[in-house]
Amino acid sequence: MFGERGCILTTEPEGQHGGEPLRAKRSRRKRRSVTVSTVAKAAGVSRAAVSFAYNAPEQISADTRSRILQVAETLGYSPDPIARLLNTRHTDAVGLLMVEPIEAAFADPFTTAFVRGMGRMCDQHGLALTLLPPRLGSSVRTIQTAIVDGIITLGLTPESPFLSALKRRHLPLVVVDGAPSTTWHSVLVDDEGGAYAAAAHLAALGHRHVAIIAFDSPPEDPHRYSRDVTYVTAQRLAGYHRGLAIAGERTEIEQIESHSDIASGQAAMSQLLERAGTTPTAVLAMSDAIALGAMRACDQHGLRVPNDISIIGFDNIPEAALATPPLTTVSQPIAEKATRAMRLMLQLMESPDPLPFEQIMLPTTLIIRESTAPPKGDLRHAGK
Amino acid sequence: MFGERGCILTTEPEGQHGGEPLRAKRSRRKRRSVTVSTVAKAAGVSRAAVSFAYNAPEQISADTRSRILQVAETLGYSPDPIARLLNTRHTDAVGLLMVEPIEAAFADPFTTAFVRGMGRMCDQHGLALTLLPPRLGSSVRTIQTAIVDGIITLGLTPESPFLSALKRRHLPLVVVDGAPSTTWHSVLVDDEGGAYAAAAHLAALGHRHVAIIAFDSPPEDPHRYSRDVTYVTAQRLAGYHRGLAIAGERTEIEQIESHSDIASGQAAMSQLLERAGTTPTAVLAMSDAIALGAMRACDQHGLRVPNDISIIGFDNIPEAALATPPLTTVSQPIAEKATRAMRLMLQLMESPDPLPFEQIMLPTTLIIRESTAPPKGDLRHAGK
DNA sequence: CTGAAAGCGCTTACAG
């Protein structure tokens, strides 16, 4: 019925709306056709009166008001939100500053979960939510031009030039998964503790050769790309090493990097498995998305989880419990992280004065499911 | 290490930034401390010069420019994006108008997939993506106040008062999953055809008692709530009935409604199963999210899919193929739907003149996996 | 290459 590319029907625009351009060419100056003045004139009142009709009904008689609204209706007028912005100074939108493109970010269900959490608060307070990806590679320009009432950053380590650009905007700012600080509001989870618990679990099971699949650095800041590492990554790495260390010096640790999505995790794990040398008996993945991908790679390579290899994720996204086998992971309260950040944001938006900087740290917990077991041939646990 | 509610450290704001409010109280008029004038004065140039330094480097000597930027830097100045908006008239953001709250919308992976598709185009063109949920229950106010360069609606049947509010904004508008029209740009998939294929598949397998789990009406417009039905729902319903009809008049059809997420689908299916009377031998779910939930409900009630009951979804989200058993479903090109809508949007944003209204219709295809089989005890297919 | 001026479309004290 339809060709490969779908079918397109085209209709010429009709008379009524056909005459006026829907939007002027980017470069050309455009005048609005009908403004407050038009309406005021037509209704025989002052411009203030029509403004009052919309924003301060109590300042005006009900009759006048309805007459004005009536005239506006027939003229097809509604107040230009951009113009009013200059006075009211609030956009009724909060921005989520991301470290990577939207498409890449939403490849990890973590992002969806976080946005849902923010969304709940936005919905309650009648706010829009603006996704702010790096504009053409850099976040600086994004920060400078974002039309929002406040910014929540996710995964951004607020180093210069970001922090200075952010501060310059004099906008409420909450830094999630950035770094703790005494000069901005931060929301974090106990990444180190969670990673520790995961690694200690592996060590206790008897694993002595484990691979860590860490986050690759976000490409968002070309200067930092694959040079150093975000705070969260560093914390988890520290936790992993501390946990593995309880088995003594004997543990062999290798580390590779992956973007946090299933396909990348799968690719990274495949590469690891195809590498010369012995295969690790367990892997610590920095996200469930990566872990899920790693499980697929194992499957493809004929390795059974957890019999041949153990895998632990991080996040506890809904998909983790549903995987086959169900994934052992470090649970973090994703939605709560988002709502706490939003709560802070709402306070900042209301408050005329600066608030004491809060550092919120939420707990993480290891959830042991079925993707982890003692290493094959480990006699100490053979009975288990 | 941490209490149930996490731990909060509080720091007093420091001197440097502590003095000035991050944001003025909503109601109070706020003046910016440092504006073009401040910078112009400090640099000994005109205000136009400092504007040129940012927007038209070629209009000004390189020396002057760097001096101005230097002064701006030390003054902590950057141009107010809101003020410049009134002149430039573009926000560099496109809006996604949703029919339900953000949290509810993202409960269906379909939404994530669609946003990723839009995001890809936004990323390429340096645009932000503003999620526009109904503001306090109604989309009209959202439409009136959205600060965006164009609006893509998803799932909204553009009836008054929405359409008139939308037209009044004179913004580029693309209606996805709304309804075809000759007065707006629309992007749809062949819902009727896809639904038909799904139902015909069931009929051919021998099912004569099927349940349809349809979308409930979005609560977004109180007047339409649970009274009538969106175009997409109507189309799929029509396709289902046409497909089922190939088996003759004998087929018993029942219909229930559900929000499009796993939990709701599960609840709806449970209710159906716990109802008095005979259980249908197959179910047609309007989304994979609902179908996945229905599968869980069957599992809970001791029904095996597809042996005891067949289930077909709609969308072909990534999760569908991974389910146990893999879900038979109607595949629609979610990402392409989004990118086509964005492509149209970008054209509209560039074009000074109105473009002929396009109706884009993308194909759907039935993907037969393992959640469908002949009904139990159906002799005609017993050998299969 | 620069400066004084007008203007973007609205809101909001202020005086009636």
Added chain:
DNA sequence: CTGAAAGCGCTTACAG
């Protein structure tokens, strides 16, 4: 309850 006026902070022809 209303009207004339100032102003939000910037950009952009225009004349030098």
